[in-house]
Amino acid sequence: MNHEMISIVPTDLDPRDAYRLLISAVVPRPIGWASTQGADGSLNIAPFSFFNAVSNMPLTVMISVGQRRGQPKDTLRNAQETGEFVINIVDEDLAAAMNITSGEWAYDVNEFDRAGLATAPSIDVKPPRVAAAPIALECKVTQIIPVQDTTYTMILGRVLRFHIRSSLLRPNGAIDATLLRPVARLSGDEYATLGRVFEMKRPA
Numbered sequence: 001m002n003h004e005m006i007s008i009v010p011t012d013l014d015p016r017d018a019y020r021l022l023i024s025a026v027v028p029r030p031i032g033w034a035s036t037q038g039a040d041g042s043l044n045i046a047p048f049s050f051f052n053a054v055s056n057m058p059l060t061v062m063i064s065v066g067q068r069r070g071q072p073k074d075t076l077r078n079a080q081e082t083g084e085f086v087i088n089i090v091d092e093d094l095a096a097a098m099n100i101t102s103g104e105w106a107y108d109v110n111e112f113d114r115a116g117l118a119t120a121p122s123i124d125v126k127p128p129r130v131a132a133a134p135i136a137l138e139c140k141v142t143q144i145i146p147v148q149d150t151t152y153t154m155i156l157g158r159v160l161r162f163h164i165r166s167s168l169l170r171p172n173g174a175i176d177a178t179l180l181r182p183v184a185r186l187s188g189d190e191y192a193t194l195g196r197v198f199e200m201k202r203p204a
């Protein structure tokens with residue numbers, strides 16, 4: 001194998017090439033499929049792979065939302081208006097529907113309907129969850145942070161409640177990743193499923 005290295009300064013690249021480099025280097029990325037509701041009650045759902053869990057108690061998650069033609073995406077607008085969102089986890093059965101909801105639909109288009117997705121009511125927040133999602137996290141917005149010098153905005157939210165398909169829960173309270181069959185994003189149109197799962201004991 002050739003281990004020769006190449007060094008690249010992102011600001012030397014065309015921004016599109018720099019973006020492609022970043023999202024193909026930071027892989028696989030989990031997908032947060034965020035449902036939100038506007039002040040007028042309109043429903044929205046869209047996938048975000050700039051998504052992660054960022055803290056322990058209180059449990060906090062983050063999505064980072066770019067702009068569309070200089071305007072905030074609907075997810076950010078709704079999070080600002082109503083301060084709530086639900087993160088649905090995408091399994092292999094839901095991948096195609098998730099992809100449909102990433103279309104650049106107008107604000108008044110309900111992507112749940114577009115993708116043929118049934119909703120289920122949330123308990124502590126207004127935006128509904130995806131009924132078929134194996135896991136959903138009801139979240140309250142805690143911080144909205146512009147990412148310096150970029151067009152992105154980070155939305156941080158506190159997890160108020162989990163909805164979990166009971167067959168996925170192990171006796172120790174963790175979710176069985178193999179049974180979950182999560183879908184992750186790579187770059188371009190590429191996605192990944194879970195590969196080999198292995199264990200390592202932490203050093204004392």
Ligand SMILES: Cc1cc2nc3c(=O)[nH]c(=O)nc-3n(C[C@H](O)[C@H](O)[C@H](O)COP(=O)(O)O)c2cc1C
Pocket residue numbers: 031044045046047048049050051064065066067068072073074075076098099101102103104105185
């Ligand atoms: C798998 C996947 C991951 C995505 N990740 C992001 C992301 O992290 N940030 C972002 O701004 N857009 C991301 N997008 C694009 C948005 O889903 C898309 O712009 C969507 O239309 C935004 O919807 P909204 O205007 O209803 O919020 C992603 C799309 C896909 C298919």
